[in-house]
Each structure stands twice: as structure tokens, then as C-alpha cells.
Amino acid sequence: MELLVLFVILILSLAAGLLLQWWPGRHHPMPTYPQRAPFLGGGLPDTHAWSRFHVRYYPMALLLIAFEMEMMFMYPWAVVYVAQGMKAVMEMGMFLAILSVGILYGWREGVFRWQ
Amino acid sequence: MAVSWLARLAARAPVPVFPALGMRGEEALYRLALSPDIKRVDSPRHASLLLVAGGVPPSMQQALRRVHDQLPAPFTTLWYRSAPLVELPQAAVTTVDSLDALPGALVESHGRLLRNTVGRSPRLLPDAPPHPWQGLGDDGHGGEGMMGGVPYGRPMAMPPTADLRDGLALDILTFRLGPFFPLWPPGFEAEVTLQGDIIQQFSVRSSPFPRALAPVFHEARERPVAIAVLERARARHHLQALFHALHLAGLEDLARHALRLADTCPSGDIVLLAKWFTAFERRLRRRGFFVLHLPKCGALRKKQAESQGGFAARAAGIERDVRAEDDGYRRLAFSMMTQQAGDTRARWRQRLAEIAQSFDLAARAQRDDMHTAQTDAVETPRGAWHDTRPKDTSHLLEDLLPGLEWGEALATLASLELAALSPWPREEPAETPEEGAA
Numbered sequence: 001m002e003l004l005v006l007f008v009i010l011i012l013s014l015a016a017g018l019l020l021q022w023w024p025g026r027h028h029p030m031p032t033y034p035q036r037a038p039f040l041g042g043g044l045p046d047t048h049a050w051s052r053f054h055v056r057y058y059p060m061a062l063l064l065i066a067f068e069m070e071m072m073f074m075y076p077w078a079v080v081y082v083a084q085g086m087k088a089v090m091e092m093g094m095f096l097a098i099l100s101v102g103i104l105y106g107w108r109e110g111v112f113r114w115q
Numbered sequence: 116m117a118v119s120w121l122a123r124l125a126a127r128a129p130v131p132v133f134p135a136l137g138m139r140g141e142e143a144l145y146r147l148a149l150s151p152d153i154k155r156v157d158s159p160r161h162a163s164l165l166l167v168a169g170g171v172p173p174s175m176q177q178a179l180r181r182v183h184d185q186l187p188a189p190f191t192t193l194w195y196r197s198a199p200l201v202e203l204p205q206a207a208v209t210t211v212d213s214l215d216a217l218p219g220a221l222v223e224s225h226g227r228l229l230r231n232t233v234g235r236s237p238r239l240l241p242d243a244p245p246h247p248w249q250g251l252g253d254d255g256h257g258g259e260g261m262m263g264g265v266p267y268g269r270p271m272a273m274p275p276t277a278d279l280r281d282g283l284a285l286d287i288l289t290f291r292l293g294p295f296f297p298l299w300p301p302g303f304e305a306e307v308t309l310q311g312d313i314i315q316q317f318s319v320r321s322s323p324f325p326r327a328l329a330p331v332f333h334e335a336r337e338r339p340v341a342i343a344v345l346e347r348a349r350a351r352h353h354l355q356a357l358f359h360a361l362h363l364a365g366l367e368d369l370a371r372h373a374l375r376l377a378d379t380c381p382s383g384d385i386v387l388l389a390k391w392f393t394a395f396e397r398r399l400r401r402r403g404f405f406v407l408h409l410p411k412c413g414a415l416r417k418k419q420a421e422s423q424g425g426f427a428a429r430a431a432g433i434e435r436d437v438r439a440e441d442d443g444y445r446r447l448a449f450s451m452m453t454q455q456a457g458d459t460r461a462r463w464r465q466r467l468a469e470i471a472q473s474f475d476l477a478a479r480a481q482r483d484d485m486h487t488a489q490t491d492a493v494e495t496p497r498g499a500w501h502d503t504r505p506k507d508t509s510h511l512l513e514d515l516l517p518g519l520e521w522g523e524a525l526a527t528l529a530s531l532e533l534a535a536l537s538p539w540p541r542e543e544p545a546e547t548p549e550e551g552a553a
Binding site: 031032033034035037038039040041042043044045046047 | 135158159160175177178179181182184185186187238240242243244245288289290291292293294295296297299304
């Protein structure tokens with residue numbers, strides 16, 4: 001019963017919110033394309049002003065994850081290492097080998113060169 | 116009921132006006148800036164009224180239609196000494212020819228617009244996107260290879276020009292700005308290519324409208340004129356230019372102050388004016404106009420400064436001023452001032468120093484009733500006028516602006532005077548500014 005009441009309240013408040021948004025603008029059509037164009041003092045843009053750029057922090061972020069993942073797993077690993085013995089060393093070795101491929105890739109891409 | 120009450124309230128507020136300046140329309144702008152009933156806005160999106168001041172050549176009418184259609188409905192238009200666009204209905208057009216009647220006409224049009232629905236300006240351009248979507252798929256996501264779609268016909272960020280700042284490859288954005296862009300000289304239109312906020316290419320598409328000077332500069336080419344009148348007109352011209360730079364810097368109160376000083380120039384007490392100007396200069400310094408708003412960039416090379424002439428040349432260390440060769444000025448012990456750097460800041464330092472010098476010269480010339488001696492050349496605020504008038508030099512920007520950030524470029528543009536000199540003098544108000552009513 002409580003769930004039903006909560007559901008009805010949710011529906012009512014959603015409806016009220018949508019009505020509040022729709023009511024003031026019900027007689028206003030969307031502004032025309034020329035009005036929505038960017039103001040350039042009478043000039044025209046060649047293209048949309050949706051500017052994209054090369055994310056330069058991307059390789060740096062990948063590198064951080066590569067190193068951080070190592071550390072994250074090595075803490076719990078250090079706890080179980082004595083109990084598990086050689087098996088744990090091999091598993092960790094495999095894990096580190098996979099991650100180091102990422103670091104080598106980063107190295108090749110020049111992430112260690114400070115610019 | 117509520118709406119009519121709101122409309123009445125809105126009609127009492129300052130009228131938001133976007134001025135589109137045509138030829139010889141600046142006077143209207145200066146009048147509006149000082150009118151308390153008018154709120155001049157820099158974008159048509161914030162305006163209820165479009166004021167077209169001055170003649171608009173046929174080649175710019177399409178641009179005017181675009182500006183017109185960017186005002187949010189309801190709005191109306193007012194034409195000051197300009198021919199309205201033919202497709203506008205008669206009811207949506209008010210024409211005014213007198214500068215004094217302009218603020219009143221704007222307030223009245225605004226009131227009429229809010230009270231009833233007649234006189235509302237219609238849309239002139241078809242409701243179609245200027246650059247339709249050209250990508251594949253709903254979001255332009257389809258396409259070939261890793262580069263995905265070509266949204267709005269634009270490939271991925273691979274700028275053809277070398278990056279000018281830090282190697283960050285941004286999309287290039289090419290657009291044409293003007294001729295009604297309020298932060299540029301009227302009539303000036305350029306194609307700008309930006310990468311981020313750095314200007315990569317700048318090409319002038321239409322020069323600014325010729326600038327009209329006070330009649331005294333034209334008279335000085337025909338007969339000796341009173342040096343006091345000439346120097347007052349020069350100071351006024353520079354103060355009006357300072358208004359634009361201060362407006363650009365966002366120092367609105369100082370901009371209006373500069374304009375009020377400019378309005379006092381033709382007839383005010385010259386000693387008082389000089390004193391007010393010194394105090395005003397101190398305020399400019401305290402508010403950080405030079406340090407914060409004038410970048411040390413946009414320096415003219417020697418050859419460019421020579422072709423530009425006038426205060427811009429003197430700010431670059433070139434000692435050239437026609438006044439130094441005039442016997443009238445020599446008797447007043449005129450001494451030429453120069454700066455060395457030739458950049459935006461140096462140009463404004465030079466200009467402000469020249470305003471102060473003009474007030475000083477005018478005060479002494481007025482006392483001794485001095486007149487100019489030579490008529491074959493006159494030093495206008497735009498540069499020396501020998502046999503030919505100073506010509507348009509807006510092409511300098513194509514070399515000067517690339518590499519600058521957008522804000523620096525606007526400040527550099529505002530520090531220069533690039534428009535040619537109009538062959539006709541500016542129309543002065545009825546009262547003659549003779550010899551200063553001290």
C-alpha cells in the first residue's frame with residue numbers, strides 16, 4: 001500500500017513538473033533557425049560551433065590506471081602471499097606481465113616524455 | 116490583467132536597443148549611450164528594438180536581415196537616417212531623422228510594442244538551417260573508418276595550419292563576423308579562422324565605413340582656423356574612440372564618463388576640462404585599464420606604423436606630426452610626444468597623452484587667439500592629411516591579428532583607427548562651438 005502511495009506521489013509530481021514546464025511556452029513555437037544561429041553581426045558561420053579537440057590527458061590517464069591497478073591488487077596479494085605460496089607469485093607474475101604490456105605501449109607512445 | 120500590468124511595468128524600464136550602425140551612424144550610438152531611458156545591448160538576442168542608424172549599402176542588406184531576424188519576438192525596428200528594408204510592413208517601421216528626437220522615438224516605439232500587437236516586425240528569412248546536417252545517421256555518427264561521420268559537413272579535428280600556441284589540436288572554426296558586430300568599427304567584415312580562441316587566419320572582406328571628422332578639420336584645409344577649436348575637436352574624437360575601448364573592457368561607467376567628457380569638449384571651459392581629464396586618467400589607471408585590459412601585443416612594425424600614420428605611428432616611435440611644421444603651433448611651443456613599444460598599450464598611452472596635450476594647446480591658443488598657419492596639410496586624429504586623405508588600412512589586421520587570442524585581438528582592433536577618412540565632414544549640432552563658452 002505504501003509503495004502504491006509513493007508511486008502515485010511520484011507520478012503526480014512528475015506530471016506537475018512537466019505541466020509547469022509546458023504551460024508558459026504552450027503558445028510559443030520554437031524560434032526560427034535564423035534566430036537560433038549564433039550572432040555574428042550579420043555574418044554566417046561555415047560550420048556548427050561544435051568544437052572537438054584531441055584529448056591529450058588520455059594516454060596519461062591510461063598510464064595511471066596501469067600503475068594503480070598493480071598497486072591495488074598487490075596489497076591484498078601481500079596478505080595472502082604467505083598462505084598461498086608459489087601459486088600466488090605466479091598469478092601475480094601473470095597479472096603484472098599483462099599490465100606491463102600496457103606500460104610498454106604507453107612508453108612507445110611517448111607518455112614518459114615530459115613536454 | 117496580469118499581462119497588461121506586466122507590460123505597463125516593462126514599458127517603464129529602460130528600452131533594450133541593439134544598434135546596427137550604417138554609414139555615419141555613430142552619432143546615434145553616442146546619444147543612446149548617454150540616454151538614461153535606453154539600454155544599449157551588444158546582442159540582438161537581448162533587444163526589443165532594432166535601431167538601424169545610418170545608410171546601409173545594398174551589399175550589406177542581407178546581413179542586416181540576418182541581424183533583424185535574431186531579435187526575439189515581439190520586436191520592432193527604428194530607422195535613423197536610413198532607408199528601411201522594402202519587405203518590412205509600414206506598421207513595423209519608424210523613421211527618425213533628428214538626433215534629438217531619437218531617444219524619445221525609441222521609448223515611444225517600445226511602449227507601443229508592449230501595449231498592442233500592431234507594429235511588430237515579422238521574420239524576413241525562411242525558417243531553414245543555414246548549414247543542414249550532413250552526417251550519416253541521426254547523430255552524424257555513421258561514416259567511414261575511425262573518423263566517424265562528418266557532422267555539418269566538417270571532418271574531424273585535423274587543422275591544416277600548424278598550431279600556434281601549445282600543440283593542442285582543436286577543430287578550426289571559420290566564420291564571417293560583421294558588418295554589424297558592435298565591438299568592431301561599423302561596416303567592417305572579416306573572415307576569421309579560430310582554433311580554440313587563437314586567431315589562425317584573418318581576412319578582411321569589407322573595409323569599415325569611412326569615418327567623418329568634425330568640420331573644422333576640413334576647414335583647416337581651406338583657411339586658417341582657430342587652434343583651440345581644432346584641438347577641442349581632436350580631443351573629442353579621441354575620447355569617443357576611448358568610449359569604445361572602455362566598453363570593450365567592460366568598464367561601462369568609465370566609458371560613459373569618457374563620452375560625457377567628449378560631449379563637453381566643443382564648448383566647455385577648457386581649464387576645467389583639462390582638470391576633469393587628469394582626474395579621469397587617474398581613475399583609468401586605478402581601475403587597471405592599462406594593466407588589465409590592454410595587452411602588450413599587436414605591435415606594428417615600422418613600415419606598418421608608417422603606413423598607418425597619426426598617433427599609431429607616434430606610439431611606435433616615429434616622429435611625424437604635421438603640427439610640428441605649422442607656425443601657429445610652433446608659437447605655442449608644440450612638442451611632439453612619442454612612445455617606443457608601438458603595441459596596444461603604447462597606442463592608448465599615446466592617445467591619452469595627446470588628449471591631455473590637446474587640452475593644454477587649446478587653453479593656450481584660446482588665451483592668445485592663435486590660428487593655424489598652413490592649409491596644405493592638417494594633422495587629423497586619423498593621421499596627416501596632405502594631398503590625399505588618410506586611406507583605409509584595415510588590411511594591416513591580416514598580418515597583425517593571427518596568433519593573438521580573441522580578447523587580445525579585439526583590444527588591438529579597438530586601439531587602432533583603420534577606416535578611411537570620409538570626404539564629407541560630420542554634421543555638427545546647431546550651436547557653433549566657437550572659442551569656448553568659458
